[in-house]
Amino acid sequence: MSSFGRIYAMISRYFYILRSSWPRMIELLYWPTIQMVLWGFISHYFVGSDKHIPYVVGALLGAVMLWDMLFRAQLSVSLSFMEELWSRNIGHICVSPLRPLEWCMSMVTISFIRTVISIGPVFVLAAWFYDFNILEIGWPLVAFMINIFAMGWWLGLLITAILMRAGLGAEGLCWAITFMIAPFCAVYYPVSILPVWGQYISGLLPAAHVFEGLRALLLEQQFQSIYMVKAMALNVSYLIISIICFVWSLNHSRKVGGLLQTGE
Amino acid sequence: MSEVNTDTAQNSAIVVENLTKSFGDLKAVNNISFTIEKGSTTALLGGNGAGKTTTLSMLLGVLYPTDGTISVLGKDMLHDRYAVLERMNFASPYADLPRKLTVRQNLLVYGRLYSVAKLNERIEELAMMFEIMDFIDKPFGKLSAGQQTRVALAKALLNTPDILLLDEPTASLDPDMGDRIRSLVERYRTESKATILLASHNMQEVERLCDNVLMMRQGEIVDRGAPDALIDRYGMDNMEDVFLKVARDQDNKKTIQELQKKAKGK
Numbered sequence: 001m002s003s004f005g006r007i008y009a010m011i012s013r014y015f016y017i018l019r020s021s022w023p024r025m026i027e028l029l030y031w032p033t034i035q036m037v038l039w040g041f042i043s044h045y046f047v048g049s050d051k052h053i054p055y056v057v058g059a060l061l062g063a064v065m066l067w068d069m070l071f072r073a074q075l076s077v078s079l080s081f082m083e084e085l086w087s088r089n090i091g092h093i094c095v096s097p098l099r100p101l102e103w104c105m106s107m108v109t110i111s112f113i114r115t116v117i118s119i120g121p122v123f124v125l126a127a128w129f130y131d132f133n134i135l136e137i138g139w140p141l142v143a144f145m146i147n148i149f150a151m152g153w154w155l156g157l158l159i160t161a162i163l164m165r166a167g168l169g170a171e172g173l174c175w176a177i178t179f180m181i182a183p184f185c186a187v188y189y190p191v192s193i194l195p196v197w198g199q200y201i202s203g204l205l206p207a208a209h210v211f212e213g214l215r216a217l218l219l220e221q222q223f224q225s226i227y228m229v230k231a232m233a234l235n236v237s238y239l240i241i242s243i244i245c246f247v248w249s250l251n252h253s254r255k256v257g258g259l260l261q262t263g264e
Numbered sequence: 265m266s267e268v269n270t271d272t273a274q275n276s277a278i279v280v281e282n283l284t285k286s287f288g289d290l291k292a293v294n295n296i297s298f299t300i301e302k303g304s305t306t307a308l309l310g311g312n313g314a315g316k317t318t319t320l321s322m323l324l325g326v327l328y329p330t331d332g333t334i335s336v337l338g339k340d341m342l343h344d345r346y347a348v349l350e351r352m353n354f355a356s357p358y359a360d361l362p363r364k365l366t367v368r369q370n371l372l373v374y375g376r377l378y379s380v381a382k383l384n385e386r387i388e389e390l391a392m393m394f395e396i397m398d399f400i401d402k403p404f405g406k407l408s409a410g411q412q413t414r415v416a417l418a419k420a421l422l423n424t425p426d427i428l429l430l431d432e433p434t435a436s437l438d439p440d441m442g443d444r445i446r447s448l449v450e451r452y453r454t455e456s457k458a459t460i461l462l463a464s465h466n467m468q469e470v471e472r473l474c475d476n477v478l479m480m481r482q483g484e485i486v487d488r489g490a491p492d493a494l495i496d497r498y499g500m501d502n503m504e505d506v507f508l509k510v511a512r513d514q515d516n517k518k519t520i521q522e523l524q525k526k527a528k529g530k
Contacts, residue, residue, distance in 0.1 A: 002379040005376050005377075005379050006376065006377050006379070008376055009373050009374070009375075009376030009377040010373075010377070012369075012372065012373055012376065013362065013365070013369075013373040016364075016365050016366075016369045016373070017362070017364055017365065020364055020365070020403075021364070083362070087360055087361070087362040087363050087364070088358075088359060088360040089359070089360060089361060089362050090359075091326060091356070091358075091359035092359055092361065092374070092419075093377075094324075094325075094326045095324045095325065095326055095349065095352070095353075095354055096349065096374070096377045096378065097346055097349040097350045097377065097378065097379070098377055099346065251328075254325075254326060254327055254328045255327075255328045256287070257285075257287065257318070257321065257327050
């Protein structure tokens with residue numbers, strides 16, 4: 001019970017921050033909406049006369065939404081940790097009975113909440129503007145989303161591990177990391193477009209398998225579960241590695257000092 | 265769970281043995297040992313860089329020692345930290361609370377982290393005690409230094425800790441607010457029988473609050489004892505002068521050893 005209580009404590013801490021700042025709420029909604037609107041018009045323009053319009057537009061919009069979900073999931077985990085650095089609160093957290101795994105769980109949970117707040121309205125707008133209802137994908141969408149969330153979370157936890165080592169000097173990574181790997185995630189094009197060495201890198205990224213699976217479903221109407229199995233296997237491995245890195249980084253900080261004064 | 269199986273550990277709140285912390289070639293804390301009895305209030309004194317905050321950090325488990333052991337309430341802090349953290353707490357002007365959260369939200373979050381029973385009642389109780397009710401729904405970052413210190417202390421007492429560690433609790437406060445904070449600490453000690461360890465540069469505070477003093481210099485404990493005994497031993501009028509004597513004396517160790525021998529001879 002006390003473990004849930006501590007996770008709840010941290011979730012409420014991040015939720016209070018979110019609730020207290022309307023610019024944060026607007027920022028959550030603004031970028032995914034703009035992305036979706038832009039890509040919706042662009043895809044309509046490029047495929048104007050193609051008979052496969054609904055499928056191509058759907059594939060692009062679906063990719064935009066899942067990509068943004070990945071970005072938001074990662075960013076929310078990293079931002080939760082940065083909130084502690086910005087407020088010089090790490091010391092209080094580290095002398096409390098909160099265990100590292102409970103901390104990870106709370107960051108992951110608030111990331112889920114923030115991402116749903118962020119992406120939910122975009123689903124509605126896509127259906128309204130472009131007649132594309134991503135929920136019509138059905139159960140495969142659940143598999144795509146689980147994998148996308150999982151990848152966002154382990155990326156976010158890896159960034160927090162780096163932040164713990166490098167401090168706020170590394171905060172730019174929070175915003176940059178997903179865009180650094182974007183070319184290899186094959187969000188808007190198939191993996192086969194990439195050079196061979198790039199395809200090897202793609203094979204190691206769960207998101208690339210998810211987007212391949214999404215395209216197969218929307219363009220060929222085939223759900224290829226092998227993509228999801230590969231993505232899930234990679235995600236589970238990376239999630240374990242990222243948690244190990246987080247705990248290792250926390251222990252390293254306890255060795256070299258600075259947790260009590262860590263901040264801006 | 266690892267137990268520290270010594271009689272000393274069972275009867276004492278804190279037992280530190282041969283504690284050392286090195287950062288590269290620098291020994292921030294060098295082979296110190298001390299015992300703090302349950303229910304006592306002890307001051308950790310020393311100039312800047314003496315090793316007080318490093319020692320406090322190790323006691324709180326946020327810094328691993330290079331060598332030595334720390335036992336808190338009979339538990340080994342290196343391997344069994346979580347067994348005692350619920351019974352400890354700390355306040356420091358150098359570790360802020362989240363500034364965008366209101367005072368109430370801060371207390372709710374930390375109350376939940378420490379699994380405080382009847383949390384709302386406890387918050388009301390502390391709000392009355394520390395006179396923070398007027399600004400309990402204001403963001404922490406908008407409070408004055410004195411108000412923030414009171415809130416930080418309220419947070420530190422949320423779980424009614426058996427062991428309370430305070431790092432310069434009245435730093436940067438005006439004399440009136442400093443006096444009020446000291447009264448609140450005294451009141452908590454009387455009511456709870458808690459063990460308190462405080463690092464301070466305010467010698468009046470030390471004389472008023474503390475039963476024992478550990479004097480640190482360059483990472484070592486150079487002297488220890490009750491404030492009155494130290495004042496007598498150094499032939500000074502107050503702790504301020506004792507502090508200056510210990511901090512400034514170039515041949516410090518030799519002088520102190522001589523004084524300690526004399527004291528034993530009496």
